[in-house]
Amino acid sequence: KYEPPRKFNGKVEQVKLFLDEVENGLFHEQNTITTDYARAIWFSGYLGDGNPKSWWFSVKTQNPALLNSWGDLIDAFKSHFGEPNAAASALRKLRALRQNGACSTYTARFKELLVYLDFTEATKIEEYKSRLKPAVREKMITVRPKPMTLDAYAEIAIEFDNEMHEYKLDFESEKKTPSSSSSAPRPSTSTPAPAITAYVAPADPNAMQIDAVRHSARPRGKLTADERNRRIAAGLCTYCGGSGHYANDCPNKSDAAKKR
Incomplete structure (x- = not known):
């Protein structure tokens, strides 16, 4: 089985390829196409519309002798459609x-x-x-x-x-497209950090003394009126905020504070 020639569109770069397909086609049809005239008619069926068909019509009407000479017909075709210096x-x-x-x-x-x-x-x-x-x-x-x-x-x-x-x-x-491994949250393998809770002063007086010492180690700012009143109402030292003593005898006072 072979593919029949594609119709020639008149382009110069297709001349050689078209004639090669025509040669292959004639080889497969050699038992049915036996004369030059039959070859010429068969050949015309693969000439496309436009310039190729116009050229064929001019050959039939003006130079019909070419239809009985296959070699001369092909030379005329090459001369008309081929490139002089291909x-x-x-x-x-x-x-x-x-x-x-x-x-x-x-x-x-x-x-x-x-x-x-x-x-x-x-x-x-x-x-x-x-x-x-x-x-x-x-x-x-x-x-x-x-x-x-x-x-x-x-x-x-x-x-x-x-x-x-x-x-x-x-x-x-x-x-x-981000991969699923990079977009999905990864399960944590580390020990979760303990939750931070507010400090609640213990009821133990000694513990409160320790807490007072801890707070007194930090620089003291000026007490607000509300905080001073709160400490007085709670029976706390107005200097350090501790219990069991008052500001005059606060053990957490520095020497400079005692002199003042």
Whole structure:
């Protein structure tokens, strides 16, 4: 089974590929298409609308002898639609070609231009390699043994390019979507800190004396009227806030305070 030729759209870069498909088609139809006229009619069925159909109509009406000479018909087709200097044009386009997107797309375009150029395999590889993305070209340096044909070289380059593209997509996806391990609260493994409660003065007079000493060690500020009245009403020392004595005989007074 073979694919029939695609319809020719009139573009110069499609001439050689179209004629190659026509040749394949005629080979498979050789038992049914046996004359040059039959080949010409079959050939016309694959000429697209526009310039190709107009050219065919002019051949039928102005030069019908070509329909009975297959070789002359194809030469006339090449002369009309082909490029006079196809090799120079293809080389110019190849020099400007670069891999800007997928390596597979670049490879397909590169091979299309090679149809018009007579390069050795070594030259094909060098020309192909020099236009790859730097990252792909760097990966190709590590390949051992070195591919000896363009097809083998391009196959590996496309594989590298696809892998790097998939890695880039995965990396960007991970940056946009936080992982469950980082977003979920982690259970605490440390001993919880004791709750801080307000200090309640003990009822034991001795304990209150100790507390008074603890408070007297800190710098004293001026008592407010409310605090002074509270201490007097509670029978506490108005100097240190302790119980069991008054300010005049407070044991927590410093020497300077006693003199004052």
